Amino acid sequence: MPGDAEATKLRLLDAARDEFAAYGIAGGRVDRIAEAAQANKAQIYHYFGSKDGLFNAVFDRMVQRTLSEVPIDTADLGEYAGKLFDGYEADPTVQRLATWHRLERGTESAPIPLVTKSFQDKVDAIAKAQRAGALPKTFAATDLLAIVLQLSGMWSGLTPEFEPAVVKHSRAHRRRVVVAAVRAVLAA
Numbered sequence: 001m002p003g004d005a006e007a008t009k010l011r012l013l014d015a016a017r018d019e020f021a022a023y024g025i026a027g028g029r030v031d032r033i034a035e036a037a038q039a040n041k042a043q044i045y046h047y048f049g050s051k052d053g054l055f056n057a058v059f060d061r062m063v064q065r066t067l068s069e070v071p072i073d074t075a076d077l078g079e080y081a082g083k084l085f086d087g088y089e090a091d092p093t094v095q096r097l098a099t100w101h102r103l104e105r106g107t108e109s110a111p112i113p114l115v116t117k118s119f120q121d122k123v124d125a126i127a128k129a130q131r132a133g134a135l136p137k138t139f140a141a142t143d144l145l146a147i148v149l150q151l152s153g154m155w156s157g158l159t160p161e162f163e164p165a166v167v168k169h170s171r172a173h174r175r176r177v178v179v180a181a182v183r184a185v186l187a188a
Contacts, residue, residue: 084153
């Protein structure tokens, strides 16, 4: 039944997201993924080709969800950063998967086309807003996007040693800081 195959693929993707978020690409184990998904390892290779293919599918799915839930808003990059922050708070696996991707894939593997396109689309949107005078030209569009993305995820990227210093900061406070920091960069 086609519904069963699709349900199995979704269970594999969910289990793989959790496994890769916890252990990374190299440390993730297909036997644990299959067990958590109530599937077998052969189905992973059938649907995704390899463990790397499965990670790519998980990563693509995460990017697609983020793009649909949080489209770039060049009219208010501060709020855009705030919405990205909200997404990281709602699903901590997003930042963990992105970190594992950076650590284990680096520049040695082929870029994921969807990710590359999404970044280029954002850079193009910022550049267009800068040409129209809606955003300052203090920073090149690529640089400005990098700043916004880093500020949106700054709280989820803290070292454990820094956590005690900010443990009393509420989620609302952390979000206000992200939004205000991006707006301050734009006002500089």
